[in-house]
Amino acid sequence: MNPSSSEDGTIALCASSELVDGGRAVSFDVCFAGENCRAFAIRFEGRVHAFLNRCTHVAMEMDYQPDQFFDDTGQWLLCATHGAAYRPDTGECAGGPCRGGLVKIPLSESDGVVHWHTASNLQPVEFDS
Ligand code: FES
Numbered sequence: 001m002n003p004s005s006s007e008d009g010t011i012a013l014c015a016s017s018e019l020v021d022g023g024r025a026v027s028f029d030v031c032f033a034g035e036n037c038r039a040f041a042i043r044f045e046g047r048v049h050a051f052l053n054r055c056t057h058v059a060m061e062m063d064y065q066p067d068q069f070f071d072d073t074g075q076w077l078l079c080a081t082h083g084a085a086y087r088p089d090t091g092e093c094a095g096g097p098c099r100g101g102l103v104k105i106p107l108s109e110s111d112g113v114v115h116w117h118t119a120s121n122l123q124p125v126e127f128d129s
Helices: none
Strands: 010-015 026-032 035-044 047-052 093-095 107-110 113-117
Touching: 010 026, 026 047, 026 113, 035 113, 047 107
Parallel strands: none
Antiparallel strands: 010 113, 026 035, 035 047, 107 113
């Protein structure tokens, strides 16, 4: 059971104030295509975006320090391993060894809360209790 989920497939992720433009990400877990993965949400140019934390070069987590994905300019999301760069709004590969774009997770923001949206291949992780 996930106490923060609702029947329409939107799941509360964090407070809007936790996501600062070009700043630290908020990480969360998803089950993507039957596999448990890390994901992260960021804010860029005022809007919130989320992606699987899985580089398209080698399927590894990308943050060089926990929840740090942006480069110094706050314009690109970087993979720490070999320096692939992704666009923060679309996840598209913008340079380096990436092969295609990051998997995007739909988000919405209302009343000061950010939610992520499930899809047929994107579900909350079931925790054993
Ligand atoms: S694993 Fe990300 S650039 Fe190589």
